[in-house]
Amino acid sequence: MAKRDYYEVLGLSKGANKADVKKSYRQIAMKYHPDKNPGDKEAEAKFKEAAEAYSVLNDEQKKAHYDQFGHAPEGGMGGSPFDGFGGGGFGVDLSDALRIFMDGFGGGGGGGFGDIFGGGGGSRSRGRARGSDLKIKLPLTLEEIAAGVTKKMKVKRFESCNDCDGSGARDKASKTTCSVCHGRGEVQQVSRSMFGQFVNIQPCSNCDGTGEIIAHPCKTCNGDGRARKESVVSAKIPAGVHAGNYMTLKGEGNSARRGGQHGDLIVLIDEKEHDLFIRDEDNIYLELGINIAQAVTGTELEIPTLTGKVNLKIPAGSQSGKLLRLRGKGIPRINSHMVGDQMVKIQIETPVKPSKEEKALYKQLADYYSGQKSKGNKSSIFRKIKSLL
Numbered sequence: 001m002a003k004r005d006y007y008e009v010l011g012l013s014k015g016a017n018k019a020d021v022k023k024s025y026r027q028i029a030m031k032y033h034p035d036k037n038p039g040d041k042e043a044e045a046k047f048k049e050a051a052e053a054y055s056v057l058n059d060e061q062k063k064a065h066y067d068q069f070g071h072a073p074e075g076g077m078g079g080s081p082f083d084g085f086g087g088g089g090f091g092v093d094l095s096d097a098l099r100i101f102m103d104g105f106g107g108g109g110g111g112g113f114g115d116i117f118g119g120g121g122g123s124r125s126r127g128r129a130r131g132s133d134l135k136i137k138l139p140l141t142l143e144e145i146a147a148g149v150t151k152k153m154k155v156k157r158f159e160s161c162n163d164c165d166g167s168g169a170r171d172k173a174s175k176t177t178c179s180v181c182h183g184r185g186e187v188q189q190v191s192r193s194m195f196g197q198f199v200n201i202q203p204c205s206n207c208d209g210t211g212e213i214i215a216h217p218c219k220t221c222n223g224d225g226r227a228r229k230e231s232v233v234s235a236k237i238p239a240g241v242h243a244g245n246y247m248t249l250k251g252e253g254n255s256a257r258r259g260g261q262h263g264d265l266i267v268l269i270d271e272k273e274h275d276l277f278i279r280d281e282d283n284i285y286l287e288l289g290i291n292i293a294q295a296v297t298g299t300e301l302e303i304p305t306l307t308g309k310v311n312l313k314i315p316a317g318s319q320s321g322k323l324l325r326l327r328g329k330g331i332p333r334i335n336s337h338m339v340g341d342q343m344v345k346i347q348i349e350t351p352v353k354p355s356k357e358e359k360a361l362y363k364q365l366a367d368y369y370s371g372q373k374s375k376g377n378k379s380s381i382f383r384k385i386k387s388l389l
Contacts (some may be wrong), residue, residue, distance in 0.1 A: 001214040002365035007054035008065060009067045014067065018058060025054035026293040029101050051097035065245065069335055098129070131254035131263035139270045142239065142277055142284065146331050146374065148307040150241035155233050155265065158226040158254040164218035168225035168258045174216035178207035185211035210258050235267055240282070240334035276304060282340025283330045290314060305342055307327045312344060 007014055010024040028050040030036070034384060037043035042136030056062045080291050134157055140149065159167035169175045177183040185371025187198040203209030220321035236348025246268045277284045288303060298316030302309050307324065311322060323343050 004049070004114060005070075008055055009049055009053040010057065012057075016057070021054060021057045021300075025050055025058070029054075034098075035103070048097040061244075061246070079149050114341040114365040121187075130261040131256040133263040133266055134253045135176075135268060137268045137270050138235070138237075139272050140241070141272050142274045142279060142331070143306050144237070145241055145271065147238060148237060150234060150236045152232050152234050153267070154230055154254070156228065156230050157252075159229045159231065160255050160259075161218060161225055162227065162229045163220040166225045166255070166259050168210075168218055168223040169214045169220050170216040175215055176213050176215065178204060178211050178213050180204055180206040183211040185209045208257075212258070224257050232266060238334060239268070241269045242270060242334075245269040245334075277306070277342075279331065281331075281335050282338070283343055284340065285343045285345060286356045287345045287347050289347045290318070291351075293347055295319070295342060295346070295348045303344065303354040306331075314346070318346050318348075320346060320348045326359075 007016065010016075010021060010028065012024055016024075028045060030045040031052065032047040033320060034040075034044055038045075056066050070240070133153065136153060136155060138151060138153065139149075144151075161168070164170070167175065176187075181187050185204055185207065186201050186209065187204050200258065204211070207213055214223050218225070221227055235247065235249060237247070246266055249265040249267060251262040252265035255262050271279065277286055279285075280337055284306065286300070287302065289302070290299070293299075293319045294314060296316065298314055298318070300311055300313045303312045306329065310326065312326070312328070314324070323345055326342040326344065328339045329342035332339045354362065
């Protein structure tokens, strides 16, 4: 099923600013929040949809990519780890949506603004801890960008401790439920005002938000439940990406303390400088040096492209700066069937240290042109200059 436009989801026009985005999201999120609509799957779906739209439009970089590329085709971004290319494929679940809501209106970190629904605040189960996100820069050649590529990257991150299976405890008997939060990992402070009931939720300071007390920590990880390791992560990069694009690999970030969800790995795309080509959006440019004889008589030369060598016909009488086009030899446009072109700029090279034979030939050519001038034929360059005087 195709995703709705994020601006449509939040009831906004494309020029909406961050204040408009936050205000609209807050209204929709409050209306469809699960605490206000218990058991209502349709409300839950709208709550998640609004959270996904907000997470894109409230981030300048994500918003810029979404404005340029829109949604990715369904399933077309690796099923779909690519959140940055067009903002599609976030696949926000309820826990993500609740976290986005709390981060947006609770001062971050899972605490702060909890509820203003008035009436019963009700109890809520403790959300699973989530590991932090990681960022990595991935340099790509123009050849890799043109074709698309699968890259393997070495990532240093926190992973579950092998000796305690991520529990942080030396053995099962070493763990007990926190007596302060009763295993919830968070404590609530309820206050009332003329606007209704406010629930301020904070991580439990007695157990650091884990819900458990460890009497005898694991000797390997000292009770953290994690160990720093180097892993190899694979990423499938689609053709046509730009420097500054990014992708999100779900669950490939740091492990959370003592279990829980992994964070994400944000892969930032960078372009390596090419020895021959210069990129301009979907087109690439190549400068081709030819000698005077080739420019006058025309020729056919073998030149490089991003996918191999091809023959290029140089028309007779070509001038320096002339652009020749090789259609479809540029960069594919992401999320599109369109492909850019390769532009070849002709540059006529003048010999710096000609041989005696070359000098003799050029002398004959100079004498020939002098003879033509003595017959009354003026050069086209002279006429153009004179017309400007």
